[in-house]
Ligand code: KG4
């Protein structure tokens with residue numbers, strides 16, 4: 001049997017539509033980024049995001065279907081991210097998906113954005129369980145254990161800032177623009193980790209994260225240098241900050257894999273595009289005899305192909321959503337129907 005899912009993602013500042021067949025074959029993957037619009041404000045403005053989703057979503061669905069040479073009749077189900085994310089932004093995608101499912105008489109599938117990030121890994125890899133995934137995005141930093149499809153156990157999470165959020169805030173302090181991650185990544189390439197910023201591990205054995213202390217250390221350093229009238233080498237600040245984040249992310253992921261005795265490690269979310277994180281994680285997983293997977297760059301940041309990937313497994317499990325489905329700004333990984 002072939003299952004074609006039309007997937008819609010509007011949880012933040014990307015309007016995204018994809019058609020994915022059998023959870024693997026991406027027939028089309030369209031992303032309408034609002035980055036240039038939000039750049040002006042130095043970050044995502046929620047109401048502006050909702051309005052752009054509203055304008056963009058239907059033309060993008062039309063474009064996607066045309067690009068894949070499909071019509072709505074070819075679609076077996078409609079999947080949509082219904083949380084976590086910006087509520088006004090989510091509501092646009094959820095309303096459109098519900099209307100389509102209703103009009104077409106096809107099943108509606110509600111997808112958790114974070115499970116989407118994890119399943120971006122399944123688009124191009126054959127992955128075995130049990131596995132551990134490090135999710136690092138603008139809003140999340142989590143370590144997730146899975147024994148089977150759709151069975152998520154959260155083993156660690158951030159107690160304050162998410163990794164991507166820390167990258168964005170540091171970039172803002174350095175006046176590097178938005179989103180900060182890719183710019184810091186690039187600048188760090190020509191800098192040195194020579195400023196001694198703290199690596200925060202919390203209690204021994206803890207799989208939780210905390211990045212606010214590191215963020216304050218960087219900001220204090222910038223203030224002190226300014227007060228003393230001393231020059232700051234931005235590349236070194238980026239390299240020192242990035243290395244402090246990356247070492248903790250990698251150490252805790254390896255610790256998590258050891259604690260759960262798993263062989264398969266995945267990375268997911270926008271920060272998994274970071275070059276330094278990828279290279280250190282590669283090095284350390286090889287050293288520890290672990291298999292490492294991460295999505296291609298285009299599936300690391302927000303997209304709808306990843307939503308279509310996880311939705312396929314929900315389709316097989318007949319996990320269909322009711323037409324009174326709502327959207328939620330916060331959501332646990334195991335529940336798409338309520339907060
Ligand atoms: O997963 P994503 O597209 O959206 C959320 O669900 O949050 O992640 C966006 C985050 C932003 O904070 C961005 O700065 C960060 O991912 N990011 C990076 C890199 N590319 C994107 N962070 C570090 N290095 C990168 N190369």
Ligand code: ZN
Pocket residue numbers: 113117137138269270301302
């Ligand atoms: Zn995301």
